[in-house]
Amino acid sequence: MRQVSTPLVATRARRDVATVRQDFPVLSGTANGRPLVYLDNAATSQKPRAVIESLVRFYQTENANIHRGVHELSQRATLAYEAARAKLQRFLNAGDPHEVIFVRGATEAINLVASSFGRIRFRPGDEVVVSAMEHHSNLVPWQIACEIAGARLRVIPMSDAGELDLDALRDMLGDRTRLVAVVHVSNSLGTINPVTEIVRMAHDAGAPVLVDGAQAAPHMPIDVQELDADFYALSGHKMFGPTGIGVLYGKAKLLEAMPPYQGGGEMIRSVTFEKTTYAPLPAKFEAGTPHIAGAIGLGAAVDYLRGLSWEWIQHHEHDLLEYATEQLRFVPGLRIVGTAARKAAVISFVLEGVHAHDIGTILDQSGIAIRTGHHCTQPVMDRLGIPATARASFAFYNTREEVDALVRGVQEVRAVFG
Ligand SMILES: *Cc1c(COP(=O)(O)O)cnc(C)c1O
Numbered sequence: 001m002r003q004v005s006t007p008l009v010a011t012r013a014r015r016d017v018a019t020v021r022q023d024f025p026v027l028s029g030t031a032n033g034r035p036l037v038y039l040d041n042a043a044t045s046q047k048p049r050a051v052i053e054s055l056v057r058f059y060q061t062e063n064a065n066i067h068r069g070v071h072e073l074s075q076r077a078t079l080a081y082e083a084a085r086a087k088l089q090r091f092l093n094a095g096d097p098h099e100v101i102f103v104r105g106a107t108e109a110i111n112l113v114a115s116s117f118g119r120i121r122f123r124p125g126d127e128v129v130v131s132a133m134e135h136h137s138n139l140v141p142w143q144i145a146c147e148i149a150g151a152r153l154r155v156i157p158m159s160d161a162g163e164l165d166l167d168a169l170r171d172m173l174g175d176r177t178r179l180v181a182v183v184h185v186s187n188s189l190g191t192i193n194p195v196t197e198i199v200r201m202a203h204d205a206g207a208p209v210l211v212d213g214a215q216a217a218p219h220m221p222i223d224v225q226e227l228d229a230d231f232y233a234l235s236g237h238k239m240f241g242p243t244g245i246g247v248l249y250g251k252a253k254l255l256e257a258m259p260p261y262q263g264g265g266e267m268i269r270s271v272t273f274e275k276t277t278y279a280p281l282p283a284k285f286e287a288g289t290p291h292i293a294g295a296i297g298l299g300a301a302v303d304y305l306r307g308l309s310w311e312w313i314q315h316h317e318h319d320l321l322e323y324a325t326e327q328l329r330f331v332p333g334l335r336i337v338g339t340a341a342r343k344a345a346v347i348s349f350v351l352e353g354v355h356a357h358d359i360g361t362i363l364d365q366s367g368i369a370i371r372t373g374h375h376c377t378q379p380v381m382d383r384l385g386i387p388a389t390a391r392a393s394f395a396f397y398n399t400r401e402e403v404d405a406l407v408r409g410v411q412e413v414r415a416v417f418g
Contacts, residue, residue, distance in 0.1 A: 016312060021397050023048040023304070034367030037402045042187045042346055042393035043371050044237045045218055047301075051241060054300035058293045066292055067266060067283075081292050084299030085282070091302040092232060092249050093223040098281040099255065101248040102295045106214040107137040109233035109248035110181070112285060113210055116258040118145030121178050126151040129172055129180040129207070132158040132383055133189060136376045138181050138212040138233075151178065158383065162189035162338040166197065173205035180209045184216035188375040188391065189338030190321075190346030192216075199228050208254065214238050214246075218395060219317060219344045221310045224249050236294060240395075241301035245294030248285070255281050262287040313396040317345040320394045324403045331410050337389050345394035348375075351410070354417045356388040362416065363409040370406070 021027050024046045029036050038046060058080065064073035066081050082097070089097045103109045122128065128142050132155055146153050154177075156169045164182075173180075180202040185192050195211050202209045208230035213222060217239040224232050231254070236245035250258075260267055260278055264287035269277040278284045324347055328334055333352030351359060360372035371391045374381045381387060392406055 017316060017397060017399055020308070021399075023050070024397055025049060025052070027397060031367040031369060032365055037366075037368040037405045039392040039394060039398065039402065039406060040369045040371050041218070041395040041398075042215060042238070042375070042391065044243070045240045045395055046397070047240055047242070047297075048304050050304045051297050051300045055242065055293050055297045058296050063293075065289055077292060080296050080299075081290070084295040087299040087302050088234075088247050091217075091222070091305070092234075092247070093225055094249050095225060096252055099249055099252050101250065101255070101282045101285045102290050103246050103248050103285075104244055104291070105237070105246035106135075106212060106233040106235035107141075107246075109231075109246055110138050110210065110212065111141045112248055112261040113231050113250070113258075114141035114145040116261045116285075117179065117254070118142075118149060118151075119259060120257070122146065122149035122151040124150035125176060126178045127154050127172075127174075127176045128152070128178055129154045129156060129169070129182075129202075131156040131164055131182050131193070133162065133164070133186045133191060133193075133377060133380050134181070134183055135187055135212065135214070136378070137214075138183055138210075139379070142179075142181055155379075156182070158191075160384070161340055162186065162191045162380075163340045164191075164193055164198075166194070166201070169198065170201060173201060173207065175206070177202070177205050177207040180207050181212070182209065183212040183214075184222075185213075185219060185344045185346075186338070186377070186380075187215045187346065187393075188348055188377040188380050188389065189340065190343040190348070190393075191338060191340040192220075192342040192344055194342075195229070196227055203228065215344065215346075220314065230254055236298040236301065239298075239301055240304060241298035242291075242294045245291045245298050247298075252281060255285070260284055260287065264288045266290075308396065316396055317394055320398055320400065320403060321345040321347070323400055324392065324394075324406065327403060327407045328410065331407070331414055333414065334410065337384060337386065345398075346391065347393075348389035348391045350386055350389055351413065351417075354413060356390045358417075359390040359410065359413050362413045363406070366405070366409050366412075368405055368409050 064077040066078040088100045157165045199209045210231035211229045214235040232249040234247040237243040267287040337348040356372035
């Protein structure tokens with residue numbers, strides 16, 4: 001990971017956030033007649049005007065199907081789609097654009113690997129390692145692949161604070177380990193996992209690593225080569241892009257050895273009833289007409305991110321996290337769930353004597369959008385012995401004033417329930 005060393009002064013950061021907010025039309029709207037306070041960014045992020053306009057522009061001026069067309073419009077659409085791939089390559093610092101596969105989202109990226117890689121590599125008695133804090137999207141596909149192959153799922157345990165036990169991982173890794181799949185940033189706890197170290201440990205044991213980066217991409221720069229990740233999954237809608245688009249990064253030599261995930265148009269070299277041969281990367285894994293506009297919109301989202309600075313984003317989000325953590329501690333009976341030393345700006349909490357759902361409903365009346373429930377991480381809730389949490393998740397466009405609104409809202413909930 002590229003690290004941040006020089007934080008900017010807070011006054012500058014707050015001045016910038018006002019400007020940045022103007023890029024997101026929805027943020028100046030209302031909810032339940034109150035100014036919207038959007039703190040549900042881990043479920044989906046808002047979209048800057050540049051992304052929204054890129055979708056409109058594509059449909060208004062370039063819409064055509066890609067790759068097969070000889071006509072001008074199809075060629076323009078193809079160029080725009082492939083330019084988006086190159087943008088994602090740069091965003092991830094992948095070695096080659098062919099290592100960037102456009103998929104439907106992080107869920108499909110992981111299913112692709114579980115299905116295709118699992119088919120050639122998982123055998124009875126083999127082991128696949130996941131962690132105790134995986135999103136269901138990085139758990140259920142491996143359960144399915146293990147069941148098909150007769151392989152076994154192993155789980156890296158975590159502490160009460162929400163930190164993975166790397167000693168336990170070390171003991172788990174061995175010559176039966178076929179793959180390690182781990183989340184970069186936990187959507188329910190905010191934990192930033194030491195993925196560089198996990199990759200190194202797994203590689204020492206000869207196992208490739210898939211990193212679920214759905215929650216990392218909106219908060220920090222990613223360098224798949226420095227990380228040496230074998231696979232990396234991105235979700236477009238979590239990183240200010242459209243829904244229905246995402247990326248699977250994979251090392252070329254692994255992707256080349258893997259069989260197709262879906263059959264259909266565009267992924268073939270030649271088709272006869274006797275034998276079909278497959279197209280080279282990335283087309284082999286992009287059967288059918290892709291979400292062309294979505295890919296272009298995701299390209300616009302990473303362009304937008306490049307126009308900000310990661311130093312500023314990380315400094316500002318860290319400030320929001322610290323400030324919110326500090327302020328929420330004043331609410332009687334409130335306990336923050338997930339207190340890892342390295343956290344992204346995600347705060348899960350429980351309030352003694354109050355169902356998480358009621359917290360969400362009452363805050364909603366004040367225009368404050370948070371998420372309540374298990375956040376697609378039921379095993380995390382089981383591990384911590386709680387049914388659900390309320391979760392406020394921040395993006396770089398959130399403000400200290402919005403944290404104040406959240407804290408006031410939770411104080412009101414506290415007052416209602418005594
Ligand atoms: C949202 C999320 C996913 C699923 O991503 P989609 O693109 O919505 O399929 C996977 N993992 C984590 C950690 C997530 O937060």
